[in-house]
Amino acid sequence: ARLPRQSYIDLFSHDGYRRQAALGTINGAPTPFFLAAIELRLNDWVPQVRQAAEGCARRIFPQTDAAIIITAAPFLMDGRWRWKRWGPEVAVVDDTFARADVVAALANEMVTSSDTRMGRLFALVLRSTMLDGFLDRLAADAILPQIRALATRTLLSGEVKWRVARRWEYSEQIYNRGHWAGVYQERLPPMTSRPLAIIEQAARDRAVVVRKIAADAIISRRLELGRAELLRLTALLRNDKSAGIRERMAFVARDLG
DSSP states (O other): OOOTTHHHHHTTOSOHHHHHHHHHHOOSOOOHHHHHHHHHHHTOSSHHHHHHHHHHHHHHGGGSOHHHHHHHHHHHHHHHHHOOSOSGGGHHHHHHHTSHHHHHHHHHHHHHOOOTHHHHHHHHHTTSSTTGGGHHHHHHHOSSHHHHHHHHHHHHHOOEEEEEEEEEEEEEGGGTEEEEEEEEEEEOOOOOSOHHHHHHHHHTOSSHHHHHHHHHHHHHTTTTSOHHHHHHHHHHHTTOSOHHHHHHHHHHHHHHO
């Protein structure tokens, strides 16, 4: 009470009682750094500290400006999906990123930012439904090609998949031979209702990584597309500077006969 700023320092104390007490006294809107520090304490190794951190976050996070949350978002979302110690406390983070102002600010940041960390952040955000309504805009207008590519792939495939663990798979159990294989979790966001327009948009993209997604989509959908649409789409990529894309279009041309 006498030294209110001491509370922020005590968030990092080795003493769990001090961390718990600090979390009980913090009330002001924090900087991005201390917003991340509060989330760190939500995953604290002491259950009582985690409970105190949840109470602190319930007081602080709703009144924190969306710009501060977005600044801290790369750390917050990485911890949200990577840390394992917490339980129901994680709902505080989910509720924060469900705020309408935070969602709108995050979508705008994804479109306008050239910070490469946003590509990793976007992949994490896609594990929830948060930005499903912005995928069309992100596929068309995002500055970072990896965001345009991932948004395009999600719109065309209707699938988001991420690795949550790994397991040992035997090829010859008697000799104890095998390999590690990923264990994946997935969700199924809504697919685009205008796949042709999305494929054509991707085929005209300036980034090779996005055009490759268009080429793959042409191949995977070639049986459902009409001949005229296939010819029009392959013409966009037939002379692409990427050898891989040219090979894909050559395959489609051979398939067409």
